[in-house]
Amino acid sequence: MRTDIRLFQLNSFALPTATEATAQLPAALLTEGLELAGRTASIDSCSVHSELSQRWRDQGVLFGNLEQLVREHPDRLQKHFENPVVRSDIDLFSALSAACWSGGTLLYVPRGVAVTEPLHALAGMTDGGVDLGRILVILEEGAEATLVCETASGSETDGGLHCGTIELVVGARASLRYVNLQNWGEQTWHFAHQKATVDRDAQLQWTIGALGSRLAKVNQHVALVGPGANAQVNGVMFTEQRQHLSYHTLQHHEAPSCHSDLLYKAALQDHSRTVWRGMIKVDAEAQKTDAYQRNDNLMLSADARADSIPGLEIEADDVRCTHGSTSGRVDDEQIFYCRNRGLTRREAVRMIVTGFFQQVFDRITIESVRDSLGGAVARRVREYD
Amino acid sequence: MSETLRIDGLRAAVEGKEILTGVTLNIQRGEIHALMGPNGSGKSTLGFAIMGHPAYEVTGGSVHLDGVDLLELDPDERARAGVFLAFQRPMAIPGVKMADFLRHATTNVRNPERKEGEDLISMREFRKELREKMEQLRMDPEFARRYVNDGFSGGEMKRAEILQMAMLRPKFAILDETDSGLDVDAVKLASQSIADIGGSEMGILIITHHDKLLEHNRPDFTHVMLGGRIVESGGPELAAELHSQGYDRIREKYPEAAAAELAMQEEAAPVS
Numbered sequence A: 001m002r003t004d005i006r007l008f009q010l011n012s013f014a015l016p017t018a019t020e021a022t023a024q025l026p027a028a029l030l031t032e033g034l035e036l037a038g039r040t041a042s043i044d045s046c047s048v049h050s051e052l053s054q055r056w057r058d059q060g061v062l063f064g065n066l067e068q069l070v071r072e073h074p075d076r077l078q079k080h081f082e083n084p085v086v087r088s089d090i091d092l093f094s095a096l097s098a099a100c101w102s103g104g105t106l107l108y109v110p111r112g113v114a115v116t117e118p119l120h121a122l123a124g125m126t127d128g129g130v131d132l133g134r135i136l137v138i139l140e141e142g143a144e145a146t147l148v149c150e151t152a153s154g155s156e157t158d159g160g161l162h163c164g165t166i167e168l169v170v171g172a173r174a175s176l177r178y179v180n181l182q183n184w185g186e187q188t189w190h191f192a193h194q195k196a197t198v199d200r201d202a203q204l205q206w207t208i209g210a211l212g213s214r215l216a217k218v219n220q221h222v223a224l225v226g227p228g229a230n231a232q233v234n235g236v237m238f239t240e241q242r243q244h245l246s247y248h249t250l251q252h253h254e255a256p257s258c259h260s261d262l263l264y265k266a267a268l269q270d271h272s273r274t275v276w277r278g279m280i281k282v283d284a285e286a287q288k289t290d291a292y293q294r295n296d297n298l299m300l301s302a303d304a305r306a307d308s309i310p311g312l313e314i315e316a317d318d319v320r321c322t323h324g325s326t327s328g329r330v331d332d333e334q335i336f337y338c339r340n341r342g343l344t345r346r347e348a349v350r351m352i353v354t355g356f357f358q359q360v361f362d363r364i365t366i367e368s369v370r371d372s373l374g375g376a377v378a379r380r381v382r383e384y385d
Numbered sequence B: 001m002s003e004t005l006r007i008d009g010l011r012a013a014v015e016g017k018e019i020l021t022g023v024t025l026n027i028q029r030g031e032i033h034a035l036m037g038p039n040g041s042g043k044s045t046l047g048f049a050i051m052g053h054p055a056y057e058v059t060g061g062s063v064h065l066d067g068v069d070l071l072e073l074d075p076d077e078r079a080r081a082g083v084f085l086a087f088q089r090p091m092a093i094p095g096v097k098m099a100d101f102l103r104h105a106t107t108n109v110r111n112p113e114r115k116e117g118e119d120l121i122s123m124r125e126f127r128k129e130l131r132e133k134m135e136q137l138r139m140d141p142e143f144a145r146r147y148v149n150d151g152f153s154g155g156e157m158k159r160a161e162i163l164q165m166a167m168l169r170p171k172f173a174i175l176d177e178t179d180s181g182l183d184v185d186a187v188k189l190a191s192q193s194i195a196d197i198g199g200s201e202m203g204i205l206i207i208t209h210h211d212k213l214l215e216h217n218r219p220d221f222t223h224v225m226l227g228g229r230i231v232e233s234g235g236p237e238l239a240a241e242l243h244s245q246g247y248d249r250i251r252e253k254y255p256e257a258a259a260a261e262l263a264m265q266e267e268a269a270p271v272s
Helices: A018-022 A054-058 A064-072 A074-080 A092-100 A332-340 A345-363 A366-382 B041-049 B074-080 B098-110 B123-136 B139-145 B152-167 B183-199 B236-245 B249-251 B253-270
Strands: A040-044 A045-053 A063-065 A105-109 A121-127 A129-131 A134-139 A146-155 A159-170 A175-183 A187-198 A203-210 A213-223 A230-239 A245-254 A259-268 A273-282 A289-300 A305-314 A320-328 B004-014 B016-029 B032-036 B056-064 B083-086 B093-097 B172-176 B203-207 B221-226 B229-234
Touching: A040 A063, A045 A063, A063 A064, A064 A105, A074 A105, A092 A159, A092 A187, A105 A121, A105 A146, A121 A129, A121 B032, A129 A345, A134 A146, A134 A175, A134 B016, A134 B056, A146 B123, A159 A203, A175 A187, A175 A366, A175 B236, A187 A203, A203 A213, A203 A366, A213 A230, A230 A245, A230 A273, A230 A345, A230 A366, A245 A259, A245 A289, A259 A305, A259 A345, A273 A320, A289 A305, A289 A345, A305 A320, A332 A345, A332 B074, A332 B093, A345 A366, A345 B093, A345 B098, B004 B041, B016 B041, B016 B056, B016 B203, B016 B229, B016 B253, B032 B041, B032 B236, B041 B056, B041 B074, B041 B083, B041 B172, B041 B203, B041 B221, B074 B083, B074 B098, B083 B152, B093 B098, B098 B123, B098 B139, B098 B152, B123 B139, B123 B152, B123 B183, B123 B229, B139 B152, B152 B183, B183 B203, B221 B236, B221 B249, B221 B253, B229 B236, B229 B249, B236 B249, B249 B253
Parallel strands: A040 A121, A105 A134, A121 A146, A129 A159, A134 A159, A146 A175, A159 A187, A175 A203, A187 A213, A203 A230, A213 A245, A230 A259, A245 A273, A259 A289, A273 A305, A289 A320, B032 B203, B032 B221, B083 B172, B172 B203
Antiparallel strands: A040 A045, A063 A105, B004 B016, B004 B056, B221 B229
């Protein structure tokens, strides 16, 4: 068994209630230097803040608390709930999310509207709290937006439960940049089903950063449903102590002439573990598919473990699908070389780890996100003997 | 008081096998010393032992820089104290730009008391100096944006090492076969660069097989290493002699060291 959740006790958690909304919001990591079109914040699934600049409201953009907005705009949102992107019957957690979700964030961008500044959503959790947030992003035909989401606990040591869903609907010729940073406290359970559908000639750049949680079990699914769709999936993970992060990714090519490119990189410290199981699935009608997946792992201690399991399932006969995976330790000779130039051991390891992630950072086009994510990773690198 | 790197009876072992059997050598700032010797005589080991490579265990003797016991210091503290080793085979650090690496290194070496997380030297000042040094070494400015030694040719790596030496301005530099793997023109360029950078400020120990690197860096002293110790020292004429005539005379003259060399080679050879 790669990911053991027998210690998880659902009974020890209660549904979130509105009374906890007075708690202090955790600090956002990724907003520094960003001019935002709007922002939302919640604690334990309760909305505590929501704003969207008038300019975008005037153009019909919806952004804010999903629970509230779905009541106000059933005309536009009902069909998505009748036919959700993430099915409820996948497992216990998808069912729990479908039945009990609360709070959450909605971004809806009407046809042809390009939101030029990023939007930011912060979901905080109190120690021992529960977040059942759901994120729904709908970009109608030709729309453009950048959404940066962060989830964080009040303190690094906090526990709690997140069981959530992310649904991204990228319409024809639309373009979405979506960043999701998971930075829960180290005792928090994190279960999530995430899926994007990318339609004809649309673009999706989906970047995940995973730093927190005790155990994370995430299914990330990108469905290329219209010809010419293009998806880039980036992952940055840094684990420590006894953290266990498990990511199952699926690049599902349902339509012809689509392109998908996945790059997941993980650096592991202490006794931590990561599991990446990646699948490229190409349907019979998805000819001219161009798909790539790669996972690189950097082991910072002898006790860490990374499982890397790429997979291909191809039914079409005119495709290009490739994958790669590497796992290795930081080279002592590299460290000595850096120390010989005056860097301490820890500075050396930080530099090597930052360099390891550079390939992913190079793909993140939002400078502040790139710098903050790089900084957050570097801060965690500890000194080993 | 002139500053001295004082190596006294240094012994060092790798995996329990003694490679250095007592090296004594004094280098003053401003002097150039050539260290020659056949393969496996311990030249590179001397460099690594002085710099504190964890695989090289010092089993005796001492190394002092102006009275400071270098062997008591961590490798990065030794660099900050003012010693530098240009690697024979520099390590690649993918994803880390040369300029970022060097800015960090330069800051640490110039402010030996700097604590982690404290400010780096100003980007403007650093860039200006780096640009000047690269011009001096006739290097393409693009070089600074490339990842450290990643995909560098042999010649590029060696020049990058010289560039780092130029930025770090050590009191003492050990150049470990900075000519190896280079063609004649590249060696010439390296030789010229070392002369430009070194000047009268630096004490330099040049480890080499050939006298080409010494063309622009006429050694004040030449030392011959055999069987893990320095058996003979002389002036520049000794380097010329060894280059043209090899080590036969040395082996004959120092049979004990030659025997030790033979023993080391046999130990190192795989069991047949």
